Each structure stands twice: as structure tokens, then as C-alpha cells.
Amino acid sequence: MKKIIILTVSVLLLAACSTQQTLYSWGNYENASYNYLKNNDELSTQELIKTYQEIIDKQKGKRGAVPPGIYADYGFILLQANRTEEGKAMLLKEISLYPESKVFIERILKMTEK
Amino acid sequence: MKKPILLLVFTATLLTGCSTMMSVIPKSEAYKGMYAEKPLSILLMPPINKSTAVDAKEYFHSTLSVPLANAGYYVIPAFLSMEILKRESAYDAELFLDTPLKKFGEVFGADVALFTIIHKWDKTYGMVYVDVEYIIKSVKTNEILYARRGQINYNTTVQSNVSGGGLAGALISMAVTVAATAANTAATKYVDVARIANAYTFKDLPVGAYGPYNPEEPNEMAGLKEFTVTLNSQYKTY
Numbered sequence: 162m163k164k165i166i167i168l169t170v171s172v173l174l175l176a177a178c179s180t181q182q183t184l185y186s187w188g189n190y191e192n193a194s195y196n197y198l199k200n201n202d203e204l205s206t207q208e209l210i211k212t213y214q215e216i217i218d219k220q221k222g223k224r225g226a227v228p229p230g231i232y233a234d235y236g237f238i239l240l241q242a243n244r245t246e247e248g249k250a251m252l253l254k255e256i257s258l259y260p261e262s263k264v265f266i267e268r269i270l271k272m273t274e275k
Numbered sequence: 276m277k278k279p280i281l282l283l284v285f286t287a288t289l290l291t292g293c294s295t296m297m298s299v300i301p302k303s304e305a306y307k308g309m310y311a312e313k314p315l316s317i318l319l320m321p322p323i324n325k326s327t328a329v330d331a332k333e334y335f336h337s338t339l340s341v342p343l344a345n346a347g348y349y350v351i352p353a354f355l356s357m358e359i360l361k362r363e364s365a366y367d368a369e370l371f372l373d374t375p376l377k378k379f380g381e382v383f384g385a386d387v388a389l390f391t392i393i394h395k396w397d398k399t400y401g402m403v404y405v406d407v408e409y410i411i412k413s414v415k416t417n418e419i420l421y422a423r424r425g426q427i428n429y430n431t432t433v434q435s436n437v438s439g440g441g442l443a444g445a446l447i448s449m450a451v452t453v454a455a456t457a458a459n460t461a462a463t464k465y466v467d468v469a470r471i472a473n474a475y476t477f478k479d480l481p482v483g484a485y486g487p488y489n490p491e492e493p494n495e496m497a498g499l500k501e502f503t504v505t506l507n508s509q510y511k512t513y
Contacts, residue, residue: 183345184485194337194354195466199330224485228344233352261316261349264384269355 185222188215209238229259233266240273249273298500302481303493305500308420309481310493312413316349318385320368321360326396328465333357335393335407338469342477342512343389347486351383359383372410380414387411387420394424396465403429403468409476423476426503429468433507467508474512475504 213235236251395406479498
């Protein structure tokens with residue numbers, strides 16, 4: 162009996178410290194950005210683009226919002242791949258979702274005009 | 276009689292693993308500036324690498340966004356800001372540790388800047404010894420709002436799959452959802468260790484504007500300002 166109680170308590174305690182849902186879901190973000198930094202080739206760029214798209218389309222975090230910086234960095238990668246219009250559109254999405262990014266992102270948008 | 280005691284010890288060990296060692300100073304005091312300024316946006320400064328691991332800087336940088344965003348902060352886009360910092364010759368963050376940060380507020384819209392200093396990153400067989408310092412500074416007042424330094428000893432011999440543990444094993448697999456890591460290369464381990472170091476350190480970071488508000492939080496104890504801990508791949512990063 163004692164054993165069962167201890168077990169139950171253990172499970173409950175463990176559950177309490179491990180099953181928290183995070184604010185955002187990140188999919189394969191960490192590995193994809195690592196591979197992109199490491200290899201910086203076509204394959205890793207495509208993998209990163211796919212990952213950004215998944216974070217946006219399949220967001221499962223507690224906030225139900227795209228995480229900070231995702232639209233902007235996605236836009237940056239698209240700009241670098243010469244997909245300028247799509248890239249700019251992503252940067253604008255960052256501003257509308259996170260107005261605090263306006264100062265910085267508008268600066269980037271201006272740089273793309275040059 | 277023996278088994279319940281074993282279980283208790285086991286539980287205690289696991290619990291220790293999930294909570295940061297605490298100081299006796301409440302967060303409201305240890306991180307007074309964080310509560311006073313309530314920073315919203317964080318700029319990740321390029322890590323300052325004093326270790327012998329040459330790639331540490333960029334890789335470590337790439338692991339910082341997730342824990343800070345999950346803690347409720349607006350993290351200024353990592354790749355984009357890194358690119359601009361490089362272009363503006365601000366890639367060496369050590370130059371800015373003791374200088375006014377106002378400019379970073381103006382350019383990036385940052386409220387605070389996170390400096391990270393990798394003091395040590397040594398690999399030996401089965402272990403990675405890491406010594407990392409985290410400093411959050413206000414760009415307005417230049418004051419340090421949050422600082423912790425950890426000696427993290429990462430045991431690489433502990434595998435992700437716990438087998439043959441019977442009940443104990445079952446408990447672990449229930450508690451720890453281990454994501455399958457695609458490649459178990461030495462380099463991947465590097466970011467794994469970084470993630471765990473970040474997660475462990477930032478456990479006591481006051482929650483940011485997008486996080487769940489907890490009125491009790493300021494009364495919780497802050498973690499130790501300097502700590503030493505041994506962790507492995509089973510440590511849950513979030």
C-alpha cells in the first residue's frame with residue numbers, strides 16, 4: 162500500500178515538472194538552424210524554410226501565435242534567396258504580430274529598397 | 276521495506292533534476308531590475324567565446340532564442356540581428372560589455388541585451404565541461420538586471436533510451452519524452468549541451484510579457500548566482 166502511495170506521488174510530481182505545454186511549438190527549428198549555420202548550402206536552406214513554414218502553419222503552443230522572430234528570420238532567408246516580395250511580406254507580418262519589432266524591421270525594409 | 280526507500284531516493288533524484296538549486300534570495304530582490312523595467316524585447320549579443328571550441332560562438336547563439344521566447348520575451352530575430360551586428364562591426368560583444376548600450380536600443384528596439392560568455396567548453400571522454408556566464412543588461416540604464424554563471428558538467432555516456440529499468444524505467448520514459456536526435460555526431464552534442472545549459476540557467480528567469488502572469492513569482496527563490504551541476508541528455512529542456 163505504502164509503495165503504491167509513493168509511486169502515485171512520484172508520478173504526480175514528475176508529471177507536474179515535465180508535462181508543461183510551452184508558449185510556442187518549434188518543430189525542427191533547433192536542428193534546422195544548426196544545420197543552416199553549419200552547412201549554409203541549398204539543402205540546409207530549404208530545410209530551414211520548410212521548418213519556418215511548419216512553425217507558422219502548425220503552431221501548437223499555448224499562445225497559439227507564431228513565435229517572435231520567426232516571420233522576420235523567414236523573411237530574411239527568403240530575401241537572401243532573392244525571393245524579395247515574399248521576404249518583404251514576411252517582414253511585414255512580423256511587425257503586425259509584434260509591433261515592438263517595428264523600429265528594427267522597418268530599417269531592414271528600407272535597406273531592401275536600396 | 277527496501278524498495279519504497281529506493282523509490283523515494285529515486286524520486287528525490289529525479290526531482291532534483293527538474294528544479295534548479297535555489298538560493299535564499301527571492302527573485303524580487305535578486306532580479307529587482309527585471310521587475311522594475313519589465314523588459315519586453317531582448318537582443319541576443321553575439322556570444323563571447325573564451326573557450327577553445329572555435330565554432331562555439333555561432334552555434335551557441337542559435338540556441339538562445341527558444342528558451343527566451345518560451346519564457347515570454349520578444350526575442351529580436353536571431354539571424355537577422357546577427358547579420359546586422361556583423362555589418363555594423365558589432366560582432367565582438369566584448370567591446371560592448373562595459374559601454375553604453377543606448378545605440379542597440381535605437382537600432383534594434385531592444386529593451387535589454389543578453390551577453391553570454393563561454394568561459395570553458397572542454398570535451399573529454401564521456402564528459403563535456405562547460406562554464407557559461409549569462410548577463411542581461413538594460414540598454415537604458417546599462418545596469419545588470421540578471422546574471423548567472425554555471426559550471427555545467429554534461430555526461431554524454433547516459434543514453435536517451437532507458438531500458439531494463441522495470442518500474443523505474445517505465446517512470447522515466449513516462450516523465451521524459453526524449454526526442455530522437457537525428458545525428459549523434461560530436462557537433463550535434465555541442466548544441467544539445469548548449470540547450471541544456473540555457474534551459475537549466477533560465478529556469479529562474481522572471482517571465483516576460485507574453486508568458487503566463489504569476490503574481491507569486493517575485494516571492495519565489497532565485498537560483499544560485501553561481502552554480503555547478505551535472506546533467507545529461509535526460510534533462511528536459513522545456
